[in-house]
Amino acid sequence: MDFFWRLFDTHDFPARWGCGNWTPALGWLHIISDCLIFVAYTAIPVSLLFVMVRRRDFPFPVLIALFSAFILFCGIGHLLEAIIFYEPVYRFAGVWKAGTATVSLATAAVLIRAMPSAMSLPSIQRANEKLTKSLKREQELTEQLGKTRDEMEAHTSRLASRSRKMTDAAIAARVVACRWTIPDAKIDWEVGYAEGAMQAGFRSPAEFAHWSDLLDEATLHRATETWNRGADQGEPVDLELPLHGGSGLSLRISASPEPPVSGQPRTMIGMFRFVSA
DSSP states (O other), X not given: OHHHHTTTOOTTSOOXXXXXXXXXXXXXXXXXXXXHHHHHHHHHHHHHHHHHHHOTTOSOHXXXXXXXXXXXXXXXXXXXXXXXXXXXXXXXHXXXXXXXXXXXXXXXXXXXXXHHHHHHSOOHHHHHHXXXXXXXXXXXXXXXXXXXXXXXXXXXXXXXXXXXXXXHHHHHHTOEEEEEETTTOBEEEEESHHHHXXXXXXXXXXXXXXXXXXXXXXXXXXXXXXXXXXXXXXXXXXXXXXXXXXXXXXXXXXXXXXXXXXXXXXXXXXXXXXXXX
């Protein structure tokens, strides 16, 4: 306990200038060198800690903090070596060296434990190369998506143009193209019905979604039998059926069965036109 009470007591020791034959040049070489080392050893941990505060994702924060403390302890130790030339605080310098040794051993232990994790971290160059490749790949994908989008837009435009031309052709020929399922006589799609119906004299044609919109029950039953035979034989069918409502018009239908698909209802595809009965 007496040792710590006398921690800064310098009566038992002479200043370093009084120990040995120190020339001014040799003494100031030690003093200036130790002071410069102290300045450098203070700047290094301050810089590291500043980066840690600004970068929350800085790797190994505990190790960096211990490393900063180790450097700072060493720097103050060099400052004490310069002070001893005038104030022989050897007791305090010894305690400080013990503290430096403790921090040094703790830093070494944490560093050894962190070595496997540190070795597994990718180098900055490799990380940059990987990032560059990712950006290049992303740019290539963006360009490819742009080309695909342009191709899809061009294809959509061609399909729309073809659809318009098909509709115009159906209107000009006064025919209706359509596809339907045989069992329920439901229309999947049609082109030219509204226009064809208007040309046939219907002022407000109903939506053509089912053959029952145009044919009565008996006529539709007869048409379904004909379509089934055509589907059984795989041959086209032609028939003329009276339009329901006694309008004096008939439907002349020409259609072919589509190839059968397992589990799907039979379908027909073809066209019809309104004709005078």
